[in-house]
Amino acid sequence: MDKIYSAEQITMLAKELFRHERSKKRLDGWFLAKEIECECAGKYDSFDAETRKAYILKEIVSRIPLEISEYSIFAGTQDDAFAASYALINPSFKVEEFSGYCDPTAVFGDIEPNSEFTEERINKVKAEYSKSAYVSELTQVYTKAEKDTKEVAYFVEQVTGHLIPDFRYALKHGVAKMMEIAAEPMKLALESAIILAGRYADIAESQLDSADNERKKRLEFMIETLNNVPKKGASNLFEAIQMFMLLWQVMCLEQAPNPFAFSVGNADRIFEPYRNGLSREYTAALLKHFLVFFNVADRSWAISQNILVGGRNTDGTDLTNETSYALLDAYYDMNMPQPILSVKLHKNTPDKLYRELGRFFFTPGILTPSLFNDDSLYAALGAGGVDAEDLPDISVAGCQEPLIMGKDNGNTTNSWLNLPKILELTLSGGVSLLTGERLADLPKGNLKTLREDFYKNVELYASRMAESANGAAKALSNEKVPFLSCFMGGLESGIDLRDTTKQGTKYNGSGCLIHGISIIADSFIAVDALLAEHPEYEEKLLDALGNNFEGYDDIREFLLSCHKFGNNITDVDNEAVEVAGRVADIVSAQKNYLQNSFRPDFSSPSTHLLYGYWVGATPDGRKAREMLGYGVDPLFGEAINGMGFRMLSALKLPYEKMVGGYASHLGIDPKYFRADSYEGKGMEFKEKIVNPLFFSSDSKKVAPFYLYVNVTTPETLRKVQAEPKKYAPSGVYIMRIHGTFVNFLDLSPAIQEDIIKRLDPKSTAMGA
Numbered sequence: 211m212d213k214i215y216s217a218e219q220i221t222m223l224a225k226e227l228f229r230h231e232r233s234k235k236r237l238d239g240w241f242l243a244k245e246i247e248c249e250c251a252g253k254y255d256s257f258d259a260e261t262r263k264a265y266i267l268k269e270i271v272s273r274i275p276l277e278i279s280e281y282s283i284f285a286g287t288q289d290d291a292f293a294a295s296y297a298l299i300n301p302s303f304k305v306e307e308f309s310g311y312c313d314p315t316a317v318f319g320d321i322e323p324n325s326e327f328t329e330e331r332i333n334k335v336k337a338e339y340s341k342s343a344y345v346s347e348l349t350q351v352y353t354k355a356e357k358d359t360k361e362v363a364y365f366v367e368q369v370t371g372h373l374i375p376d377f378r379y380a381l382k383h384g385v386a387k388m389m390e391i392a393a394e395p396m397k398l399a400l401e402s403a404i405i406l407a408g409r410y411a412d413i414a415e416s417q418l419d420s421a422d423n424e425r426k427k428r429l430e431f432m433i434e435t436l437n438n439v440p441k442k443g444a445s446n447l448f449e450a451i452q453m454f455m456l457l458w459q460v461m462c463l464e465q466a467p468n469p470f471a472f473s474v475g476n477a478d479r480i481f482e483p484y485r486n487g488l489s490r491e492y493t494a495a496l497l498k499h500f501l502v503f504f505n506v507a508d509r510s511w512a513i514s515q516n517i518l519v520g521g522r523n524t525d526g527t528d529l530t531n532e533t534s535y536a537l538l539d540a541y542y543d544m545n546m547p548q549p550i551l552s553v554k555l556h557k558n559t560p561d562k563l564y565r566e567l568g569r570f571f572f573t574p575g576i577l578t579p580s581l582f583n584d585d586s587l588y589a590a591l592g593a594g595g596v597d598a599e600d601l602p603d604i605s606v607a608g609c610q611e612p613l614i615m616g617k618d619n620g621n622t623t624n625s626w627l628n629l630p631k632i633l634e635l636t637l638s639g640g641v642s643l644l645t646g647e648r649l650a651d652l653p654k655g656n657l658k659t660l661r662e663d664f665y666k667n668v669e670l671y672a673s674r675m676a677e678s679a680n681g682a683a684k685a686l687s688n689e690k691v692p693f694l695s696c697f698m699g700g701l702e703s704g705i706d707l708r709d710t711t712k713q714g715t716k717y718n719g720s721g722c723l724i725h726g727i728s729i730i731a732d733s734f735i736a737v738d739a740l741l742a743e744h745p746e747y748e749e750k751l752l753d754a755l756g757n758n759f760e761g762y763d764d765i766r767e768f769l770l771s772c773h774k775f776g777n778n779i780t781d782v783d784n785e786a787v788e789v790a791g792r793v794a795d796i797v798s799a800q801k802n803y804l805q806n807s808f809r810p811d812f813s814s815p816s817t818h819l820l821y822g823y824w825v826g827a828t829p830d831g832r833k834a835r836e837m838l839g840y841g842v843d844p845l846f847g848e849a850i851n852g853m854g855f856r857m858l859s860a861l862k863l864p865y866e867k868m869v870g871g872y873a874s875h876l877g878i879d880p881k882y883f884r885a886d887s888y889e890g891k892g893m894e895f896k897e898k899i900v901n902p903l904f905f906s907s908d909s910k911k912v913a914p915f916y917l918y919v920n921v922t923t924p925e926t927l928r929k930v931q932a933e934p935k936k937y938a939p940s941g942v943y944i945m946r947i948h949g950t951f952v953n954f955l956d957l958s959p960a961i962q963e964d965i966i967k968r969l970d971p972k973s974t975a976m977g978a
Contacts, residue, residue: 212492214427220283220495221543227281227502228546231289234507239290240467241321241335243270248338260706263690264398267464271402271409274463278413283428284499285410285436286455291462291469292511293320312352312359312367315340317467344368347685355678357649361642361824363635364675365626368686369721371469372623373707374605375697376616377457378480381450384442385457392696393704399693402460403440410456411436447493450484451500457697458503462512464693471514474549475605475615478519478534485533493536494543501540504549512548514608514950520563521554521584523602528558538566541577545944547953551579552606554587557905561893564900568892571921572880575930575943577951578919580610583904586865586915587612593912594869596717609815609949610916611871614717617699619707620809621802622721622870625679626817629793630726630825630838632671633733634755636664643756643826644834657737657748664730669796672722676800676808679720683803684710710803719809720802721870724793725821727812728775728839731786732830732848736772740829744768755827758834770831776844776973778855783862790842794867811870812842815948819964840948840968841873849973856973857902866912873948874914877969878921882976898976920946924966930954931962 247266254262278285295317318336323329339345348368352359359365380388385404389397414429414436421429435452444450462469474480477500485493506512519534541551553567570578587604596604596614605615611622634643639654641647655663687710692700695707698715705714740747747754747765754762773782794810802808814821822838832845839845842863849856853876860874882898883891903914927945930937934955937943945954945965954962 214431215283217489217492217495220492221498223281223283224495224498224502224544227279227499228505228544230279230281231502231505232508232510234289236322237289237292237294237507237511238321238327239274240293240317241327241332242274243290243463243466244339245335246270246273248335251338258395259688260395260690260692261398263464264395264692267399267402267460267693268405270463271406271460276409276413278410278417278432280425282499283432284452284455284503285407285414285432286452286459286503288459288462288503288512289506291459291466292506293317293467294507294509294511295320295468296470296509296511296513312348314345314348314368342688344685344688347688348682351678351681351685354681355674358671358674358678361631361644361649362626362628362821363631363649363671364628364678365821366675366679366682367623367626368682369621369624370465370686371472372608372611372621373619373694373698374473374475374607374613374615375461375694376475376603377454377697379701380440380443380457380697381453381480381484382443385440386442388696388701392701395690395692395706396696396700396704399464400696402693403456406456406460407436407440444484446486447481447484447488447496450481451496454480455500455503461694461697464691465689471512471516471608473516473605473607474518475603476518476521476529476554478531478537479529482531482533490532490536490539493533494539497537497540498544501544501546501549505546506548509956510547510953515549516552516606516608516949517549518552518554518605520559521602521604522556522558522588524588524598526556526558528556528560529602530560530563534563535566538570542569545576545942547942547944547951547956550609550950551577552582553579554582554584554604555900555904556584561896564896565889565892568888568890568895571895571919572883572888572891574922574926575938577944578921578946580606580916580918580949581900581904582606582612583913583915586904586913589912590866590869590915593866600716610813610873611721611811612869612915616697617715618717619698619715620717620719620721620870621683622809622811623723624683624720624802625675625722625808626821627668627672627675627722627724627793627797628726628821628825629668629724629789630729630828631821632667633664633730633828634826636660636667637752637755637829644824655752657741657751660737661734665792665796668793672796672800675722676720676802679722679808680803683720713804718802718804718806719870720806721811722797722800722808723811723813723815723817723870724797725814725818726838727786727789727793727842728845728848729828729830729832730789731775731782732772732845733828734785734789735782736769736829736831739772740768751829755829758827759831766831769829772830774830774844774848776849776856776859777851778858783859786859787862787864791864791867794864798867809870810868811872812868813871813873813949814838814841815873816961816964819960837964837967840875843874844973846967846970847972849970852972852975852977854902854976860903860914861907863914865914872916874917875946875968876917876919876974877971878919878974879923879971880921918946918949920965920969922969923971924969927954927962927966927969
């Protein structure tokens with residue numbers, strides 16, 4: 211391999227390949243996949259649903275157009291599984307127009323008609339797809355839940371990806387070996403990977419005659435590799451990466467369009483056995499092509515695909531290896547919008563890793579990894595029922611959701627609960643303070659019994675939410691996934707991953723993303739203070755909220771002056787703990803389609819902004835339609851006493867109950883880090899940020915386990931907005947947006963403003 215490519219050549223080709231990928235303005239492959247599926251209507255109707263899907267997958271893989279770029283050293287692409295759909299990286303996105311991803315036929319509006327893909331052709335496939343049982347049943351679910359979801363008291367969605375397949379057995383033994391033990395539908399589906407490799411080998415063969423000598427050697431090596439994998443197991447790193455990409459491509463095609471958001475797991479552990487002594491430099495060069503694979507077209511549309519490095523074993527032994535550092539090198543040099551980089555830290559993480567992370571945090575416009583506390587993940591998931599033998603395989607799906615690689619179908623974004631909207635409806639008796647529409651038949655609120663009434667309504671809405679979420683999951687179960695199931699326990703169980711009557715994965719649950727705990731806690735404390743200090747305001751409060759505080763400045767000023775979460779103030783911090791704990795218990799009590807618990811997830815991937823738009827003014831002094839608090843963080847502008855006090859508040863929360871995950875963000879001013887080198891600043895970051903948050907407590911309480919940061923200032927981002935060619939000459943300036951990073955220049959103005967606003971300098975101020 212190293213006789214054909216040098217590390218420098220591989221890197222040069224990776225950068226050219228990324229430029230080639232970002233030049234693509236159309237994504238039509240997903241449409242061709244659906245068109246092929248529609249053309250198969252009736253052809254396989256005599257088979258059961260799983261076998262029928264396996265045959266259709268083989269048809270798609272056999273017929274969809276393929277290509278190998280002149281810059282490619284590996285064959286494979288994700289492009290044909292995705293549409294240009296993800297709202298938050300669309301510059302035309304508007305908060306007030308977003309209505310969720312609840313209509314599976316809406317994607318047909320994302321393909322721009324032309325002479326090849328005519329409007330008539332698009333509508334024909336859309337009409338056929340609309341007849342499917344999946345679309346029909348899902349439409350019924352959303353229709354039934356319309357009153358609850360139109361102003362987002364809760365929301366539900368049909369989960370597609372958000373899983374972490376385990377390809378390790380396949381990489382070691384090959385697909386042919388898997389086919390020997392697979393149930394018939396899965397065996398048929400696995401053939402698709404071999405068919406795909408064969409088609410790519412044929413394309414490479416066809417390019418030999420016109421290739422120069424250097425390119426010819428590369429093509430011959432590619433053909434040799436494709437003849438080995440994925441049929442047989444991988445024998446070196448090149449074969450392992452090639453095989454992984456082919457398996458991933460088939461897996462995504464099986465769920466086209468838009469299989470958001472599969473994640474890789476600990477890639478360093480997956481690939482290290484195949485490195486066979488390759489240098490860190492050469493390994494990094496190969497992995498750069500692996501990273502390019504996850505970027506789709508001009509805006510890297512395949513969002514939220516997560517790759518991990520680092521972490522520990524059950525005995526606390528550190529598991530970083532040479533591939534861990536090679537992956538970091540690849541990420542840093544390429545600096546692409548996707549895939550997400552996450553790092554698992556623990557008390558025994560070597561200082562070398564912190565030193566090497568310094569360059570990520572303190573180079574402007576460079577991606578910053580998400581950070582996970584593996585010690586706390588072990589504690590939280592272990593207490594939640596995960597077997598000790600599976601804990602080393604804790605991985606991250608999508609933005610931040612902890613799952614066990616290859617064994618856990620968490621349906622992580624199946625439901626979303628909007629606590630401030632429920633508070634609004636509790637106070638108003640079910641009437642929207644925004645529109646005046648009656649959304650529910652609830653008794654009118656009483657400030658003296660506000661907590662009791664609120665929690666009663668949370669139980670009511672959580673129950674209805676679970677029913678709707680289960681309906682969405684059952685609708686999706688019509689779309690079987692025999693290929694994916696092979697890497698999620700299906701080889702052993704023979705059960706399709708999406709079966710809602712039998713459990714095909716070792717672990718199963720449904721996610722619920724819970725919004726607005728800081729607003730609820732701040733509101734309860736403010737109402738207490740109002741009743742105690744200004745009883746004359748009691749009768750006026752609802753009018754003040756309904757009028758968005760217009761003409762009620764005195765009431766709002768008082769509410770804003772009350773204690774706020776995030777300042778290490780006992781009463782409101784304890785209230786936040788109570789809110790989080792009680793709501794987590796209510797959510798956990800809900801049962802999914804297999805009678806497993808819903809998993810409380812206190813994160814809000816930009817939905818703090820989107821759902822906040824549908825919430826009226828709240829008793830903490832927040833105005834109507836303003837953002838909610840992000841994840842478990844204080845509401846913007848309310849944590850005014852600096853980083854230390856904010857961390858002390860955060861440490862009190864019940865992370866042991868957040869088994870579905872949570873989100874937290876710090877916007878950090880780089881001026882507080884004064885070392886002369888990136889390595890030194892990495893160690894400062896460990897001492898000033900990581901240790902106080904993750905590892906400062908020796909108590910038995912579960913410590914925080916997730917954090918992402920943006921190390922920059924509002925002033926810097928304003929400059930990038932005003933003069934992008936000066937401050938981002940490459941056209942890429944990476945920033946964090948919830949659990950993923952994106953090109954800041956790709957974002958809509960609303961999302962850019964959200965990032966800038968939540969940098970919130972006062973909340974992260976440090977001493978000199």
